[in-house]
Amino acid sequence: MRDRVVVVEAPGRVTLVGRDAAPLRAGAFRVATLFSGVSAGTELSYVKGTNPWLNATWDADLGLFRPGEPSTPYPVTRLGYMQVGRVVESATPAVAPGTVGALTCGHRTGWLADPVAERFVPLPEDVDPLLGVYVAHMGPICANGLLHAAADLYGVGVRSLGDGVRGRRVAVVGGGVVALLTALFARRHGAASVVVLDPTPQRRQVAEALGLEALDADADDPAVVLKTRWAHAPGDRGADVVFQCRGQAWALHLALRLLRPQGTVVDLAFYQAGADQVRLGEEFHHNGLSVRCAQIGRVPRGLAPTWDRERLSAETIDLLRAYGDVVRKHLITAVVPFDEAPALLTDLAERRRHEVQAVLAV
Numbered sequence: 001m002r003d004r005v006v007v008v009e010a011p012g013r014v015t016l017v018g019r020d021a022a023p024l025r026a027g028a029f030r031v032a033t034l035f036s037g038v039s040a041g042t043e044l045s046y047v048k049g050t051n052p053w054l055n056a057t058w059d060a061d062l063g064l065f066r067p068g069e070p071s072t073p074y075p076v077t078r079l080g081y082m083q084v085g086r087v088v089e090s091a092t093p094a095v096a097p098g099t100v101g102a103l104t105c106g107h108r109t110g111w112l113a114d115p116v117a118e119r120f121v122p123l124p125e126d127v128d129p130l131l132g133v134y135v136a137h138m139g140p141i142c143a144n145g146l147l148h149a150a151a152d153l154y155g156v157g158v159r160s161l162g163d164g165v166r167g168r169r170v171a172v173v174g175g176g177v178v179a180l181l182t183a184l185f186a187r188r189h190g191a192a193s194v195v196v197l198d199p200t201p202q203r204r205q206v207a208e209a210l211g212l213e214a215l216d217a218d219a220d221d222p223a224v225v226l227k228t229r230w231a232h233a234p235g236d237r238g239a240d241v242v243f244q245c246r247g248q249a250w251a252l253h254l255a256l257r258l259l260r261p262q263g264t265v266v267d268l269a270f271y272q273a274g275a276d277q278v279r280l281g282e283e284f285h286h287n288g289l290s291v292r293c294a295q296i297g298r299v300p301r302g303l304a305p306t307w308d309r310e311r312l313s314a315e316t317i318d319l320l321r322a323y324g325d326v327v328r329k330h331l332i333t334a335v336v337p338f339d340e341a342p343a344l345l346t347d348l349a350e351r352r353r354h355e356v357q358a359v360l361a362v
Contacts, residue, residue: 002018003020003111004018004109005019006080006341008075012048016339016341021110021112022112024091025112026091026092027114027116028091028092028114029091029092029120030090031101031103031111033083033085033105033108034085034100035083035129035130035335035360036080036084036106036108037080037082037138037359037360038107038358038360040355042081043080044349046072047345047346048349050273052065052272054073058071080107081138082104082133082136082138083106083136084133085100085101085110086100092115100129101120101121101123102121102133103118103119104119104137105118107338107341109338109362119310121135121136124317124321126321127321128324130328130332130359131320131324131332135320136313137296139181139312140296140316143312143315143316145178145185146165146185146189147164147303147307147312148266149164149241149243156303158303158306161185164241165189165190165191166189166190166191167191168191170183170186171197171226171258172195172242173243173244173254174196174197174244174246174251175197177331178268179246180196180206180212182268184210184327185319186243187211187212188318193230195214197254199216199218209329210326210327217254222254230260236261238260238263239259239263240260242255242256242258242265243266243268244266245269246269247270247272248271248275249275249278252267252269252271252278252291256283256284256291259283261287261288262287263289264292265289267291267293267294268294268295334358335361338361340360
């Protein structure tokens with residue numbers, strides 16, 4: 001038995017490589033991939049050569065990138081974290097053959113999984129397996145953004161994802177997958193208003209098709225528009241919380257301008273080129289603002305025992321049950337045969353092709 005694996009050999013060089021499947025061993029189970037979602041941020045950074053792990057050593061003890069051998073050198077053989085597969089063999093009573101679930105094994109046609117070392121999230125029958133690409137990792141990324149907003153208000157007393165958005169005015173900068181799922185989470189959990197800001201007309205159209213309000217980030221100074229609309233008290237206008245989901249300096253600068261005084265930007269973006277245009281001497285300084293990084297590597301301090309990755313996946317399943325039909329119709333813009341993965345990834349990286357969410361189908 002042979003599996004096919006997407007490999008990034010060098011910047012701009014993506015191939016499919018055939019490999020002998022590992023034999024089934026005691027305690028493991030074999031998954032045949034059904035769908036594999038493409039992350040337009042992290043994955044394309046390896047195709048472009050802009051990911052910091054390609055050029056430096058990550059010192060996990062110090063939490064620093066340092067000069068030295070790359071932590072993830074080329075070839076990159078495990079690319080992607082949005083997979084759905086069916087269990088075809090099992091040598092563990094923990095996972096039954098035939099189970100369809102979400103996992104993070106990278107773009108490949110099959111995988112031998114260890115249920116102790118890896119996450120495998122069985123999908124309920126009422127969730128479309130295609131939407132399952134969001135369950136293991138991407139959905140939890142977005143849910144973790146809301147969790148950080150909640151912790152900003154309540155610390156370790158958070159009881160619901162809605163604690164940071166319920167009844168509040170929420171802005172979401174960006175119109176990609178992370179932004180749109182985060183906006184849906186905010187609406188699902190009771191935000192008084194949710195506005196998505198992006199300069200790309202197609203992305204704003206997708207946001208509106210999902211039932212969200214969208215503004216052009218390049219027109220009419222959206223900070224003036226929303227601060228005129230969202231009044232709290234004299235001298236206190238703007239968004240209660242902004243979720244910043246686009247990895248460009250202008251987006252963080254806009255996010256800061258949208259906030260009310262002493263508000264918080266919850267930042268889910270990946271700034272591959274840094275953020276040289278951010279103006280910390282202006283709104284950030286004069287309004288006493290805060291920026292919280294909400295990457296999935298950690299939940300807010302003190303919440304790990306009650307808000308683990310499994311709970312964030314369960315929240316994602318709840319979101320898909322509520323909005324699955326519109327997410328399937330409008331957010332997933334391309335389902336591409338697995339054999340076309342190299343062309344798809346290079347076209348996306350070179351901006352010859354634009355998709356909100358592309359999914360490889362095996």
